[in-house]
Amino acid sequence: MSTHLFTHFIPSTPLQAAMYFIEHKSGDATGMLPLLGTWSIIFILILMLYKIESYKKKEFILLNRIHEQQEHELDIQEAERRRIAADLHDEIGSSLAAIKMNLQSLRYSSVHDEQRATSLLELVDQTSQNVRRATHNLIPPHFETTPFTSILQSYFSSLDSRGTIAFHYYCNAYQHHFTSRQELLLYRIVMELTHNIIRHAKASEATVQILFCPDYLEIMVEDNGIGLPAAFQQGIGLTSVHTRVRSLGGQIHTDSGRCGTTFIIHVPLSCEHAC
Template structure:
């Protein structure tokens, strides 16, 4: 009798584990579909910006140059110079937004080059001192996984720029064969977890969703006034087909 009860208990435990695993897989697939949709929309918007508005601004610049040839005195007016300057600034802003939405370097040259490009922009645009090290030796991961890893770094660095008030940043990817360890640290003002929004402030919910899809784990060490250190481990032994 006791043996039958124990077998029944073990059976319930196994069934509960199966149900939990199925629910987890369903959640991951749903998350993957949502994020894939977001990436597709990013690509579409980036292309529309580059080809549409970017193309229009180029045409406007060309037309203004033609007018200048017809009315040479225009180049002497401050208003004309200011108009040209605004067009150049608008074209630069369109390129910047398009690049953030879907970096061409990620698609054309891969994850490591894209992350180095991200570091360069942090240095040149935001005047941050960035120490970086990326180890992708003999790493074979899918394009989707590369995009997810890039987005994680992109969102974390956006947080640093917007909220941290930092002057120094450390970005690393360490390849240990069976897993990747991603580290990003800053010397900024840090934050207190108990003051974050319930739904996940600072975009951490979106970052955690990407980490979950990669079957990873994220640890955050921070305190108000004491900088922030984030470590993410991504397993490599199970290659997810995406």
């Protein structure tokens, strides 16, 4: 195979230059060596840059696929929450209402029976409230029209009236930078961290802050409990928190010890790439 045919199949500028010098300057091979060495280095550098760029493109495609898969999983979770909330409202809620009506329509032969029925009615009312609260947690009411900060304010106000943990909630001036779907993710993040405090922290006091800064939203959740056990750090709840934070293009920092746990989350206000 001639050198012309070889360069036809491998159209490399450095290689073509080298072949030219080999054909036309073969009498002075010693003088060509520095030039050939320079072109060889340039060729290797170009090849390395091309491979690096190719790897970056592949990594970008892979990260996009992972992001799309995470978004799909979050959509499935939300759809399942809506289904469970509908079942709670339609089936259990309706059954409790029917039980209450039947108890109220009964005639009692003694004061003792009436007192027992009154106790049952109170239990039915309490159960109905628990069902409504569970439904609210699964699907916040009027989420499409109500800021997530207002829904959280209502939730923490109800916790203060019935809980053993003193929750302090603070939010500065609300700013509408996020879509309804993104606000739902932010709501889920705060709720999951709050539920972890209620279930596992053994805390007496907790603070939740939602701060709209010029370039980012800061969520800080802290408690004075026993710290975060290692087993819970890899649990489903905190994993979903990390997934939602990444979906919003944000970052999360955790500091946990014997004096309590602090989560600090930063989410950029301009997150066109997210969700």
